[in-house]
Amino acid sequence: MSGADRLRIVVSGMVAGVPGQGGATWAVLQYVLGLRELGHEVMLIEPVEDQEDPRRDRYFQEVVAAFGLEGRAALVRGEERTTGVSYAELLRFARSADLLVNIAGMLRDEKLTEAVPVRAYLDLDPAFTQLWQELDGIDMRLGGHTHFVTVGLRIGRGAKLVPDCGRSWITTLPPVVLTHWPPGGPVRHHAFTTVANWRGYGSIEYNGIRLGQKAHSVRELLEPPAHPRRRVLLALAIHPDERRDLDALAAAGWELADPERVAGTPEHYRGFVAGSLAELGVAKSGYVASWCGWFSDRSACYLASARPVVAQDTGFGAVLPTGSGLLAFKDAHGAAAAMDAVLSNPTAHRRAARQIAEEHLASDVVLSRLLDQLGATA
Numbered sequence: 001m002s003g004a005d006r007l008r009i010v011v012s013g014m015v016a017g018v019p020g021q022g023g024a025t026w027a028v029l030q031y032v033l034g035l036r037e038l039g040h041e042v043m044l045i046e047p048v049e050d051q052e053d054p055r056r057d058r059y060f061q062e063v064v065a066a067f068g069l070e071g072r073a074a075l076v077r078g079e080e081r082t083t084g085v086s087y088a089e090l091l092r093f094a095r096s097a098d099l100l101v102n103i104a105g106m107l108r109d110e111k112l113t114e115a116v117p118v119r120a121y122l123d124l125d126p127a128f129t130q131l132w133q134e135l136d137g138i139d140m141r142l143g144g145h146t147h148f149v150t151v152g153l154r155i156g157r158g159a160k161l162v163p164d165c166g167r168s169w170i171t172t173l174p175p176v177v178l179t180h181w182p183p184g185g186p187v188r189h190h191a192f193t194t195v196a197n198w199r200g201y202g203s204i205e206y207n208g209i210r211l212g213q214k215a216h217s218v219r220e221l222l223e224p225p226a227h228p229r230r231r232v233l234l235a236l237a238i239h240p241d242e243r244r245d246l247d248a249l250a251a252a253g254w255e256l257a258d259p260e261r262v263a264g265t266p267e268h269y270r271g272f273v274a275g276s277l278a279e280l281g282v283a284k285s286g287y288v289a290s291w292c293g294w295f296s297d298r299s300a301c302y303l304a305s306a307r308p309v310v311a312q313d314t315g316f317g318a319v320l321p322t323g324s325g326l327l328a329f330k331d332a333h334g335a336a337a338a339m340d341a342v343l344s345n346p347t348a349h350r351r352a353a354r355q356i357a358e359e360h361l362a363s364d365v366v367l368s369r370l371l372d373q374l375g376a377t378a
Contacts, residue, residue, distance in 0.1 A: 023298055047077075099116065160290050172370050186275075193233045198238035
């Protein structure tokens, strides 16, 4: 790439705001590292609460060191205080930047955004983002952006219940940087695994339809109980007071692991994914009910690791090939059938999984297309 083609890009998202969530960190790193691999200059800016948090700062510094982001990343607290790159250097970079990729609109400091000609809002929580903005009047920080991007692959293309909030939405698949996510080695967890939060926030009632959380989806999958061949292992963040649900998970034969222990850093998360037999990907019930086409950045990592994915259907099949490597299901019986299909020929499904990642989810493919759609130019 020539200097004339090289873009200066600000990426803002949560890497360390809640330490101990390796998957959430990777969701942002895929953009930072993927854009860097395309040859662009990238600056990661993460706004955080205006308070000291040694654990957060240490986690951030460890991520920066692990991925060679020294001099290209900063936590920004109130009053222009930073960990990492100085605020003055952030200002210099932002004033000459060509593009802002602002995940969930986190970066609101106008001194760091107003000079950037292309300011893209990136929505990773489709349906909820739009309904909170439109229905509940919650400020989802859409203002101040020139473009709007979502991983809801059907938004504006047949998604149920999802308003456009008066914006034209660009849809994108989640990128995965294949150099950081090679095919996995030996299977260590002979189970269908995933990493998840039982609850994230409140559900939404809209037109008599409930758009709920992961908890609501999993409950519908617990009958019939898991067959011994279909071992399920969830790295699940669930409060110990959720006794009824914990008992139901145990009765169904679903095993639990501590997500902070097995996936609390980017390296541990990558090891857990790559060491799994396959993923059982359960979507928030709101993604299913809205038919928004959400596809998980976590599932993209499984596919890149040559680990098959059995994923709850949200409509993503309109964009991604399903049936081999990636299998969609609608109910418990469909999930069981898909798991049995993987177990019947795991080698073929592993090959197909990696092929889907290479052809559809590789960061150079996804991000090159996204840059073209944004019209970002140096």
